[in-house]
Amino acid sequence: MHGVRIGAQSSKIDDMKALDAFGLFSVSLMLVFYAFERKSRWCILGFAAACALGSAYGFLQGAWPFGLVEAIWSLVALKRWRNASGRKILGG
Numbered sequence: 001m002h003g004v005r006i007g008a009q010s011s012k013i014d015d016m017k018a019l020d021a022f023g024l025f026s027v028s029l030m031l032v033f034y035a036f037e038r039k040s041r042w043c044i045l046g047f048a049a050a051c052a053l054g055s056a057y058g059f060l061q062g063a064w065p066f067g068l069v070e071a072i073w074s075l076v077a078l079k080r081w082r083n084a085s086g087r088k089i090l091g092g
Contacts, residue, residue, distance in 0.1 A: 019061055026053035041084040048077035 029050035036043040051074035058067030 019057070023054075023057040023061065026050060026057045030054055041081055044077055044081040044084055048074050048081060051077055 027050075030047060033043045033047035033050050037047060051070050055067045055070035055074060058064065058070055
């Protein structure tokens with residue numbers, strides 16, 4: 001019986017490691033795309049997508065306030081991307 005518990009516990013830990021890796025990936029993408037937003041409007045779109053991933057991470061880990069705020073950031077970035085479509089980003 002004790003061996004079953006250890007196996008179940010190991011699976012939970014592996015799931016958390018995967019979720020943590022997904023969260024790290026999401027927020028790292030946010031940072032990279034945010035840093036390059038002024039270079040290209042496509043980086044604004046990348047930031048919006050990364051925020052959506054961050055939102056999914058927040059909801060998956062049970063931190064719904066984080067998930068909600070990241071979803072809002074994603075919508076804000078999409079609006080900024082749409083508004084940037086007709087003009088240059090750098091020097092524009």
